[in-house]
Structure formats: structure tokens, C-alpha cells
Amino acid sequence: MKNIEKLLLGLMVTGCMIACQQMEDIHEDFIKDGETIYAGRVYDPVVLPGDGRLRIKMFFKGGGSIRNCIIEWNDGENQVNTKYTPNVPLDSTEITINDLEEKSYLFYVHNLDKDGNRSIKVPVSGSAYGDIYRQSLSNRIVSSVEGGGTIDSVTINWGTVAEGNVGVVVTYPDSTEAQVSRILLPEENRLVIRGWKSEGTLSYITRYIPEEGAIDTFETQPRQFTLPKRIVFKGELLAKDNWEIVDFSSDEGEGRIGRVIDGDYSTYWHTQYNGAQPGYPHYFVVDLQNAVKMNKIEAFNRSGDTRGHTEFKLYCSMDGNNFTDLGTFDNDVNSTKTTCLLNDLPLARYVKFEATNGPNFFTFLAELDVYGQIQ
Numbered sequence: 001m002k003n004i005e006k007l008l009l010g011l012m013v014t015g016c017m018i019a020c021q022q023m024e025d026i027h028e029d030f031i032k033d034g035e036t037i038y039a040g041r042v043y044d045p046v047v048l049p050g051d052g053r054l055r056i057k058m059f060f061k062g063g064g065s066i067r068n069c070i071i072e073w074n075d076g077e078n079q080v081n082t083k084y085t086p087n088v089p090l091d092s093t094e095i096t097i098n099d100l101e102e103k104s105y106l107f108y109v110h111n112l113d114k115d116g117n118r119s120i121k122v123p124v125s126g127s128a129y130g131d132i133y134r135q136s137l138s139n140r141i142v143s144s145v146e147g148g149g150t151i152d153s154v155t156i157n158w159g160t161v162a163e164g165n166v167g168v169v170v171t172y173p174d175s176t177e178a179q180v181s182r183i184l185l186p187e188e189n190r191l192v193i194r195g196w197k198s199e200g201t202l203s204y205i206t207r208y209i210p211e212e213g214a215i216d217t218f219e220t221q222p223r224q225f226t227l228p229k230r231i232v233f234k235g236e237l238l239a240k241d242n243w244e245i246v247d248f249s250s251d252e253g254e255g256r257i258g259r260v261i262d263g264d265y266s267t268y269w270h271t272q273y274n275g276a277q278p279g280y281p282h283y284f285v286v287d288l289q290n291a292v293k294m295n296k297i298e299a300f301n302r303s304g305d306t307r308g309h310t311e312f313k314l315y316c317s318m319d320g321n322n323f324t325d326l327g328t329f330d331n332d333v334n335s336t337k338t339t340c341l342l343n344d345l346p347l348a349r350y351v352k353f354e355a356t357n358g359p360n361f362f363t364f365l366a367e368l369d370v371y372g373q374i375q
Contacts, residue, residue: 038120039113040066047107047126051216053098054128058109060086060093068112071095072121073105081107096215102130127216128212137356138167139206140184156191156202156229158184163263164208166217172202172227198229215253233345235295238288244352246320248284250276257284258364270364279361282309286368293347294372296373297340299331302364306333307364309355314340316348323352330365347375 042058063086072079082095108121141159167183175194184191206220243261251257255270269283310331315323331338355363
């Protein structure tokens with residue numbers, strides 16, 4: 001029995017020796033021309049598209065021995081060879097490839113180290129763009145052009161944003177004929193411009209990128225339209241919540257001065273008649289609390305009483321001391337109100353009403369309304 005065990009052990013040792021000799025023979029065949037050493041490879045290459053070009057961004061880990069980075073495409077017919085030694089432990093670089101036809105590409109990236117060893121090739125795909133893409137682009141649509149809410153502004157409303165839109169460049173002449181450029185961002189739907197040249201030409205182009213991270217933008221052909229000669233001013237009835245009477249000639253009893261701006265057209269201001277009986281002119285000054293560009297003032301007569309003034313004047317001021325004459329107006333005592341149009345759109349914080357003539361020494365006024373826009 002022991003002889004059998006010795007025989008089996010001998011056979012196993014002999015088999016192991018033969019197998020080891022065979023492995024050594026294979027290894028010798030594999031390294032007979034020298035052991036193959038690979039340079040460090042690039043990691044996570046990314047293609048950033050452009051106009052007739054593109055850029056490849058690459059990352060390196062422990063690449064201190066690398067000396068060249070090589071990019072091949074078109075089955076190796078084209079290549080760029082860039083000298084580069086990465087910093088350790090981590091580094092990155094970008095290589096731009098110019099003069100490319102507009103199409104998709106498959107690139108292979110590899111490195112050479114200081115001893116001439118080559119890394120494995122890492123594939124990465126990407127595209128270059130050009131006239132074909134450019135011709136597919138369209139300008140963002142202008143949906144409307146209208147008054148911007150003030151006499152010196154115009155609002156341009158824009159349509160929906162196409163994919164890849166990164167902005168609209170708008171150019172127009174100002175009132176001095178100097179060219180002004182504005183940029184409308186994709187998230188914006190309206191552009192307000194001021195001080196434009198009357199009937200000047202506005203031109204705009206729309207910018208696009210074909211993919212996120214693109215290194216170039218593409219522009220549409222410019223479109224143009226004529227800016228309006230003027231914008232019709234739209235004044236609104238101003239709220240009187242914080243108005244204040246800062247000066248007045250006189251008032252009396254139920255006709256206290258504050259009632260001329262209380263918003264109630266059934267109440268009224270009445271000049272003094274008990275004791276003293278001051279005659280014309282009768283006046284009051286209102287602080288609007290804001291600078292207002294005015295287009296209309298309405299003076300309301302006292303209901304059912306025709307004994308009031310037949311003529312009045314209006315003034316305005318920014319400081320409450322220096323007043324500008326807005327004109328003299330006839331008042332029909334049989335009408336509800338007198339409307340005073342201010343076509344020059346004066347800018348003022350203070351308004352002065354002055355009754356200048358009438359059949360009696362006294363006068364009254366139910367309400368004073370101001371239309372315009374707070375600046």
C-alpha cells in the first residue's frame with residue numbers, strides 16, 4: 001500500500017514539473033521581443049462641438065511620465081500630436097481640432113511616455129457643425145410692438161424660444177443716432193427700449209448653440225423692422241390715498257379744503273364767506289407725493305349750484321416753489337366737469353388750481369382728478 005502511495009506522489013510531482021516547463025515556454029514566446037509596457041491612458045474624454053472645429057477635453061491620473069497626446073480619426077488617416085506633460089496626481093487638457101467638415105467623428109486618443117511607450121487607445125465621438133446647421137436656424141419671432149406704458153418707451157414682445165437659443169441681439173439707433181445694442185435672454189419675453197430714433201430701423205439676430213458645452217455660437221441672418229414714430233401716451237387716473245393739500249387761499253364750514261381730493265364727488269371745497277369775504281383769485285396746491293407725467297386734469301363742479309367760477313388756471317411744479325403755467329381754462333358751470341388736456345405731458349409733483357373769475361366773490365369745487373403715470 002505504501003509503495004502505491006509513493007508511486008502516485010511521484011507521478012504528481014512529475015506532472016507539475018512538466019506543466020511549469022510548458023508555462024515557461026509560453027511566457028518566453030510572449031516576451032521574446034521584450035515585455036510590453038503601456039503609458040498612462042486618458043480618462044473620460046469629452047468632445048465640445050464648434051463651428052468647423054471641435055475641442056476634446058481629457059483627464060489624466062498619475063500621468064507625470066507622459067510627453068505626447070495623440071488624437072487620430074478617419075481610421076488613422078488624420079491625427080494631431082501635441083506635446084504635453086500632465087501634472088500629478090490629477091490634470092486635464094483641451095485640444096482643439098480645426099478645419100473640420102460638418103459631420104460626426106469617431107476619435108481615438110492615446111499617449112506616449114518619455115520612453116516612447118504607447119497607451120491604449122480610448123474612443124470618443126462628437127460632431128463639428130457649419131453651414132448646414134446654420135441654415136436650419138430661424139430668428140425668434142416678434143409677436144407685437146406696443147407702447148411701453150410711458151411716452152418715451154416701447155415694448156417689444158417675443159414669441160417662444162427654439163431649442164438651442166442662447167439670446168437675441170437687438171440693435172437700434174437712439175435719439176442721437178448712436179447705435180444701441182441690447183441682449184434678450186432666452187427666459188425673457190419682452191424688451192422695453194427708450195429714447196429711440198423716431199422711425200429708426202431696429203435690427204436683430206438670434207444666437208444658438210448646437211449642443212450644451214459648444215465652444216462657438218451660431219447666428220441667424222438679421223431681421224429688421226421700423227420703430228414707431230411715437231407712442232400714444234396712456235395716462236391712468238391717479239389714486240389720491242397719500243395726496244396732501246400743502247397750501248390754499250381759504251375754506252369754510254362744510255367746504256373744508258381736504259374734500260376737494262377725498263374721492264367723493266358729492267362733497268366740495270368752498271371758499272370763505274363768513275366774516276371775511278375774500279375775492280378772486282382762490283387757489284389750493286396739491287402734493288401728489290410722486291413725480292407724475294400728466295396728460296389730463298379734470299375739475300368737477302359742485303352738483304346743483306351754478307354760482308361758482310367761470311374761469312381757472314392750472315400750474316405745476318417739481319419743488320412746490322417754482323410753478324409752470326399750464327394754461328387758462330373756461331368753466332361751464334352747467335356741466336359736470338371741465339377736462340384739461342395737457343398735450344405736452346408736463347412732469348410734476350405739485351399741482352396748483354387757481355379760480356380767476358366768476359359771478360360772485362366766492363367759489364367751490366367738488367373734486368380734482370389727475371391722469372398720468374408715476375415716474
